[in-house]
Amino acid sequence: MTTLLNVKDLRAYYGQVQALHGLSFSLNEGSLTTLLGANGAGKTTTLRAICNMVRSTGAVEFEGKPLNNRATENIVRFGIAHVPQGRGTFTNMTVEENLQLGAITRKDNSGIVSDIERMYAHFPVLKQRHTQQAGTLSGGEQQMLAVARALMLRPRLMLLDEPSFGLAPLVVRDLFGILGKINREDKVTILVVEQNAQLALELADQAYVIETGRIVMSGNAKDIAKNEDIRKSYLGY
Amino acid sequence: MSAAEEVVAEGHEAVEAVPKRAMTLGTGTSLVVVVLLLIVPLFTKNFIIFQMTMLLIYGLAVLALNILTGGSGQFSLGQSAFYAIGAYISAVLMEQFNVNYALTLPISGVLCFGVGFLFGKPALRLSGVYLALATFALATAMPQLLKLNFLEQWTGGVQGLVVTKPDAPFGLKMSQDMWLYYFTLAVTLAIYIFSVNLLRSRSGRAFMAIRDNEIAASAMGVDVALYKTLAFGISAGITGVAGGLGAIAVQFVAPDSYTITLAISLFLGMVVGGVGWLPGSFVGAAFIIFVPNIAESISKGLSGAVFGVLLFLVIFLVPHGARQIAIVGQQLIGKLRKT
Amino acid sequence: MELFTNQILAGIATGAIYACMALAVVMIYQAIDHLNFAQGEMAMFATFISWQLMQWGVPYWGAFVITLVLSFLGGIAIERILFKPLAKAPILTNVAGFIALFAIINSCAGLIWDFTIKQYPTPFGSAPFLGSQLISTHQAGMIGVTLLLLIGLFFFFQYTRIGLAMRAAAALPESARLVGINTSWMIALGWGMASAIGAIAGMLIAPVVFLEPNMMGGVLIYGFAAAVLGGLTSPFGAVIGGFLMGIFENLAGTYIPGVGNELKLPIALALIISVLVVKPAGLFGRHIVKRV
Numbered sequence: 001m002t003t004l005l006n007v008k009d010l011r012a013y014y015g016q017v018q019a020l021h022g023l024s025f026s027l028n029e030g031s032l033t034t035l036l037g038a039n040g041a042g043k044t045t046t047l048r049a050i051c052n053m054v055r056s057t058g059a060v061e062f063e064g065k066p067l068n069n070r071a072t073e074n075i076v077r078f079g080i081a082h083v084p085q086g087r088g089t090f091t092n093m094t095v096e097e098n099l100q101l102g103a104i105t106r107k108d109n110s111g112i113v114s115d116i117e118r119m120y121a122h123f124p125v126l127k128q129r130h131t132q133q134a135g136t137l138s139g140g141e142q143q144m145l146a147v148a149r150a151l152m153l154r155p156r157l158m159l160l161d162e163p164s165f166g167l168a169p170l171v172v173r174d175l176f177g178i179l180g181k182i183n184r185e186d187k188v189t190i191l192v193v194e195q196n197a198q199l200a201l202e203l204a205d206q207a208y209v210i211e212t213g214r215i216v217m218s219g220n221a222k223d224i225a226k227n228e229d230i231r232k233s234y235l236g237y
Numbered sequence: 238m239s240a241a242e243e244v245v246a247e248g249h250e251a252v253e254a255v256p257k258r259a260m261t262l263g264t265g266t267s268l269v270v271v272v273l274l275l276i277v278p279l280f281t282k283n284f285i286i287f288q289m290t291m292l293l294i295y296g297l298a299v300l301a302l303n304i305l306t307g308g309s310g311q312f313s314l315g316q317s318a319f320y321a322i323g324a325y326i327s328a329v330l331m332e333q334f335n336v337n338y339a340l341t342l343p344i345s346g347v348l349c350f351g352v353g354f355l356f357g358k359p360a361l362r363l364s365g366v367y368l369a370l371a372t373f374a375l376a377t378a379m380p381q382l383l384k385l386n387f388l389e390q391w392t393g394g395v396q397g398l399v400v401t402k403p404d405a406p407f408g409l410k411m412s413q414d415m416w417l418y419y420f421t422l423a424v425t426l427a428i429y430i431f432s433v434n435l436l437r438s439r440s441g442r443a444f445m446a447i448r449d450n451e452i453a454a455s456a457m458g459v460d461v462a463l464y465k466t467l468a469f470g471i472s473a474g475i476t477g478v479a480g481g482l483g484a485i486a487v488q489f490v491a492p493d494s495y496t497i498t499l500a501i502s503l504f505l506g507m508v509v510g511g512v513g514w515l516p517g518s519f520v521g522a523a524f525i526i527f528v529p530n531i532a533e534s535i536s537k538g539l540s541g542a543v544f545g546v547l548l549f550l551v552i553f554l555v556p557h558g559a560r561q562i563a564i565v566g567q568q569l570i571g572k573l574r575k576t
Numbered sequence: 577m578e579l580f581t582n583q584i585l586a587g588i589a590t591g592a593i594y595a596c597m598a599l600a601v602v603m604i605y606q607a608i609d610h611l612n613f614a615q616g617e618m619a620m621f622a623t624f625i626s627w628q629l630m631q632w633g634v635p636y637w638g639a640f641v642i643t644l645v646l647s648f649l650g651g652i653a654i655e656r657i658l659f660k661p662l663a664k665a666p667i668l669t670n671v672a673g674f675i676a677l678f679a680i681i682n683s684c685a686g687l688i689w690d691f692t693i694k695q696y697p698t699p700f701g702s703a704p705f706l707g708s709q710l711i712s713t714h715q716a717g718m719i720g721v722t723l724l725l726l727i728g729l730f731f732f733f734q735y736t737r738i739g740l741a742m743r744a745a746a747a748l749p750e751s752a753r754l755v756g757i758n759t760s761w762m763i764a765l766g767w768g769m770a771s772a773i774g775a776i777a778g779m780l781i782a783p784v785v786f787l788e789p790n791m792m793g794g795v796l797i798y799g800f801a802a803a804v805l806g807g808l809t810s811p812f813g814a815v816i817g818g819f820l821m822g823i824f825e826n827l828a829g830t831y832i833p834g835v836g837n838e839l840k841l842p843i844a845l846a847l848i849i850s851v852l853v854v855k856p857a858g859l860f861g862r863h864i865v866k867r868v
Contacts, residue, residue: 051754076756088751090744092809101744104737105756149755306668362853366611370804371849377797378842501675508672541683548676549658556665 004029004157004189005050010058012042012049012213019045020056021213027157027206032183032190034204034221036197042213043193044085047159051075051082062157077105081150085161089142089149091135095126098134098145102152112152119148122178140171147175151182158182160192164199172196176203201225270516274422283414287486288526290418293425294482295522299506300432300515301475307513308436309468310448312365315356315372316503318379319349319473321495323480325383328398328490329391338403338485342424345481346474353473357466376500383492397491400484421482428475432515435471444468509551511560520559524551582710583826589715591822593784596722596777597792597799598806598814599729600770605808606733606746607766610667614677616796618654618771619778620789621681622647624689626779627696627787636699640779644772651771655764663760685789696782718780722815725773729811742766797841798825805848806860813860821848 005027012020020042027033037043049056051072060067062078076082081102090098099119103112120127123144129137134145143163150158163179164172180203183190194200201207201221209217209230217230224230278286302316326348327341336344356375363371382388384395392398405416435441443464446454455461484490502525509524510517532543555561600619604612612618622643629639658677662670700717733739744752745762752759777799778792785791798821806817821844828843851859 053750053753071758072753073756073758076754082754084751084754088748088754090747090751092747093743097740100737100740101752101755101757104741104744153755312668359849359853362856363849366808367804367852367856369611370801370845371852373797374842374845374849377845381842504668505672505675508668512666512668538687539683541679541686543683545676545678545680545683548672548679552665552669552672552676553661556662556669558669 002029003027004031004063005191006059006061006064007046007050008059008061010046010049010056010060012045012054012056014045014054019054019213020049022058023210023213023215025208025215025218027189027191030183030187030189031206032180032192032204033206033208034200035191035193035208035210036195036200037210039195040212041210043210044161045213046210047082047084047161047191047193050159051080076153079153079156080159081153081155081157082159083146083150083161083163085165087142087146089134089137089146091133093134094131095134095137095145096130098149099126099152102149103154105153111154115152115154119151122151123148139166140168140175143167143171143175144178147178147182151186151188155188157189157191160190162193162195164194164196172199176200179203197231198225271426278415278418283412286412286414286418290414290421290486291483292519292522292526293418293421294479294486295503295506295526296519297425297428297479297482298476298503299510299521299525300429300518301472301479302503302507303510303513303515303518304432304436304444304475305468305472306507307515308441308448309444309465310451311360311465311468312369313372313469313472314369314497314500314504315375316472316476317495317497317500318372318375319353319476320480320483320499320503321379321383321490321492322352323349323477324484324490324495325392325398325480326477327481328400328484331400331485332398333391339420342478342481345477349477349480350470350474353476354466354470356473357469360469361462361465373497373500376497380492380496383495392492395492397489397494400488400490402485402488417486421486424478424482428478429515432475436515440464440467505548509548509558511558511563514558514560514563516563517559579830580827583830584823585710587823587826588719588819589711589822590825591802591819592715592718592722593777593781593795593818594798594802594821595815595818596718596725596780597774597795598802598818599722599725599811600774600777601796601799601803602806602808602811602814603729603773604766604770605803607742607763607770609746610670611674611800612770613671613674613796614681615770615774616792616799617678617681617685618647618651619774619781619796620792621685622650622771622775623696623778623782623787623791624685624789626775627694627782628689630697636697640699643775643779647775648768648772651767651769652764654771655767659767660760660764663763682789689789691789694787696779696787698783702783714783721776721780722818725776726811726815729773733811738765794841798844801845801848805851805858807858810858810860813858816860817858 003026007026008024010020010023011018023042023046035043035046045054048054050060050067052067052070052075053072056068062080065078067075067078090101093101096116099116100112103115106112120130125141126145126148129141134142137145147160147163160179163175167175176199179190179192182188192200192204201224204221207219207221207224208215209224217224278289298316298320302313305311305313323345326345327338330336330341330344331338360368360371383392386394402413402417404413405411409416436444443454443459446457446459447461447464451461506518506521506525508521510519510521528547529540529544532547533540535543597616597619600615601611604615625646626639626643629642630636634642654677659670659673662673698714698717700714702712702714705711705713705716733743741752741757742762742765744755745757745759746766749759781795782791785795799818802817802821803814804817805820806813806815824844824847825840829840832843
C-alpha cells in the first residue's frame with residue numbers, strides 16, 4: 001500500500017503558544033483514518049497545519065512532494081479538500097454556487113456540470129434547495145453541502161474537521177455512512193477529526209489519538225475500540 | 238514577524254479586542270509624563286505653550302473617539318459636530334451671557350452628552366459603514382446649521398464669534414497662555430482619570446463586551462441599547478468639553494472651523510495613537526497637529542502628498558499605532574528585568 | 577405639477593452621475609468589504625490622464641480606452657504596493673491608508689495640472705435630449721453607459737467563474753482559500769476593476785462638473801450614499817440609489833424652504849439614514865441570513 005500523506009515532526013504555533021509538539025503520522029492511499037482527542041488536544045491545528053493555515057515547522061509530504069511553504073490555495077490544487085470547523089459554508093450564496101466554488105480550480109466544465117448532478121444524487125436534499133441561500137439550510141444540510149463542496153474538487157484526500165459537531169445523532173449516522181461510501185466507491189482517502197470517538201472508530205480503519213499536541217496512540221481502529229484502557233483514559237466512553 | 242506584532246496581530250475584527258489593562262499606562266510612566274507636562278511650560282515660549290494646550294485639547298477629542306470606537310466598537314466620523322457644539326456653547330455663554338469660562342465647560346459637556354445620547358438612539362440600528370455615513374451626515378450638516386439665520390443673533394452667523402482669553406485668577410503672575418495651559422491640563426487629567434476608571438468599571442466591561450461580541454453581550458444580560466447610546470453620549474460629552482476649551486484657546490469660533498476635515502483628523506489621530514489605547518490619543522493628537530506643519534515645511538506645493546506619504550510610513554511601520562511601540566517597549570523592559 | 581415632473585427629470589440627470597460612481601463603490605466593496613475614500617481621487621486622476629492624452633492629440637475614444645487600461649493597471653498597482661502590506665493590519669488602519677492616498681493623489685494632481693477648472697469634451701454632444709431642456713444628450717448617454725456597465729457587472733458576478741471567485745473571496749476569505757481561490761489576487765483584481773469603473777465615471781462626469789482636482793469630492797459622497805441606500809451588495813441597488821439621490825436632492829432643494837445649496841447634502845443624507853433605520857441592508861441589499 002502506498003503512502004499518500006506523510007507528516008513528520010509537525011510543530012505548530014499560535015503567536016508564542018506552541019500547539020503541536022512534533023506530530024508524526026502517515027495516511028495510506030484509500031484509507032479512512034480518524035484523529036481523536038479531547039478539546040484542545042490539537043486536532044484542528046493538525047489539519048490547519050497540513051494546509052499551511054497556521055505557522056508550523058516540520059515536514060508535510062503529499063505523494064512525496066513537500067507541502068510546506070506553499071500557500072493554502074495552492075495546496076488545494078494537489079487535490080486536498082479541507083472541510084474546516086464550522087463548515088466554511090458561503091452562507092450568502094446559493095447551494096449551487098457553493099458547489100461550483102468547490103470546483104473552482106477545475107477546468108473541465110462538462111465534468112463540473114455532471115459532478116453537480118452526482119452530488120444532487122448523493123444528497124437529494126441539496127437538489128431541492130439548490131437555489132436557496134446556503135445560510136438558510138439546517139446544520140445537517142450545511143454539513144452535507146460542505147462535504148459535497150469538498151467532493152466537487154474530485155479530491156485525492158479529504159480532511160474533515162469535526163463533521164458531527166452540533167448535529168443530531170441520526171444525522172451523524174447518515175453522514176458517516178455517506179463518508180464510508182465515498183471512501184469505498186470514489187477511492188477518496190479521508191482523514192476525519194472527531195470528538196465522537198465511538199462513532200469515528202466504527203467508521204475508520206486507522207486511528208490516531210492525540211493529547212496536548214502529541215500522538216499518544218495509534219493503530220487499527222478496531223483494536224483501539226476494543227482496548228478498554230485506551231477508551232477509558234483517552235476517549236472517555 | 239516580531240513578537241510584538243504577534244501579540245497584536247491575532248484579531249481581524251473591525252476593532253481589535255484590547256484587554257482593559259492594556260488600555261492605560263503603568264503608574265511609573267504616568268507620573269513621569271505628568272511631571273514633564275507640569276514642568277516643560279516653565280521653560281518654553283508662549284507659542285509652544287499654546288501648541289501644547291492645543292495638543293491636550295485635541296488629545297481629549299481623540300480620547301473621546303477612542304472611548305467610542307476602542308471601547309464600544311462604534312465608529313464615528315461625526316466628532317467634529319460635537320466639538321463644534323461644545324465650542325459654540327462655551328463661546329456663546331461667555332460672550333453673550335457673560336458666564337465664567339470655567340463654568341461653561343461642564344455645561345458644554347452635559348449638553349453634548351445629551352445630543353450624543355439622542356443621536357445614539359437612531360444610530361443604534363446602524364453599524365460599520367452605515368454608522369460612518371450617519372455620523373458623516375451629522376458632520377457635514379453642522380457647519381450649515383451653525384450658519385442658519387435665526388441663530389445668527391447668538392452665533393454671529395458666518396462671521397463667527399471672538400472669544401476673550403481669560404486672565405490668570407487670584408492675581409497669579411502668569412501669562413494668559415500659561416494659565417490656560419495649566420487650566421487645560423487640569424481638565425485633561427480629570428477627564429483622563431475618569432475615562433480610565435470608566436473603562437475599568439462595570440460600564441467599561443459592558444462596552445468592551447459589546448465591542449467584542451454584541452450577541453454574546455446581550456445574552457449575558459448587558460443592556461446593549463443603553464450602553465451603546467451611553468458610549469455615544471460620554472464620547473460626545475468629552476468632545477464637547479474639548480470643543481469648549483478649544484474655543485477659549487483659539488479665541489474664535491466660526492462654522493467653517495468645524496468641518497468634516499476636523500472629524501477626519503481626529504479619526505487619524507486615533508489610528509496613529511492606537512485604537513483602544515487611551516494614552517495613544519495624545520500621541521495621535523501630536524501627529525495631527527504637527528505633521529501637517531512638517532509636511533508644509535518640506536514642500537509647499539506638495540504638502541498634501543508629503544502628509545499622505547508620512548501617514549503611510551507610520552501605518553506601515555506601526556499598523557497598530559503608538560500602542561505597538563508601547564508594547565515593544567514593555568517587552569524590552571521585561572526582558573531587561575529578567576536578565 | 578409640471579415643476580414637480582421637471583425636477584424629477586433633472587434629478588434623474590444628476591442621479592446618473594451618482595449612479596455611475598456608486599457602481600464603482602459597490603465594486604470595491606464587493607472586493608475588499610469596505611469603502612475606499614480615495615476612489616473619487618483615483619477617478620479624478622484618471623480623468624486628467626485622459627484629458628492630457630487628448631491634449632496630445634489622441635482622439636476621444638482612443639484616450640478613453642487607454643485611460644481604462646491604465647486605470648485598471650494602476651488600481652492593481654496601488655493595491656499591490658500600498659494595501660497588500662496592510663492586509664493584516666486592522667481595518668481602521670486601512671481606512672487611514674485610504675485617507676493618505678486621497679491626500680497624495682489630490683496634491684499631485686494639483687501640482688501637475690493645477691487647480692484651474694478645465695473644459696472636458698463629451699462624446700454624446702450636449703443638445704437637448706428628445707426636445708427636453710432638462711436632459712441633454714450627454715446626460716442621456718451617461719444613463720445609457722451606466723446601465724450598460726450595470727448589465728456587464730451583473731453578468732460578470734453571476735455567470736463567470738472569476739466573478740463567483742471574487743464574491744467568495746470577499747465573503748469568506750479563509751473558506752475561499754480552502755477551495756483554491758487566490759484571495760489576495762482577487763482583491764487586486766477588484767481594485768483594478770473598481771479603478772476602471774471609477775475612471776469611466778470620472779470621464780462621464782467631467783463634462784458636467786468641469787475638470788479640476790477637487791471635482792470628485794462631492795460626487796464621491798453622493799456615490800457612497802447612493803451605494804449605501806441601494807444596498808452595498810447590489811450593483812442594481814446602487815444604480816437605483818444613485819437616481820433616487822439625484823431626485824431627493826433636487827426635490828429637497830425646490831420644495832423645502834431655506835434649504836439652498838448648502839443643506840441639500842445633509843438633508844439627502846438624513847433621508848438615507850431614515851431609510852437605513854427601517855431597512856438596515858439598504859433598499860436592495862441582500863439581507864445576510866446568519867445562524868448564531
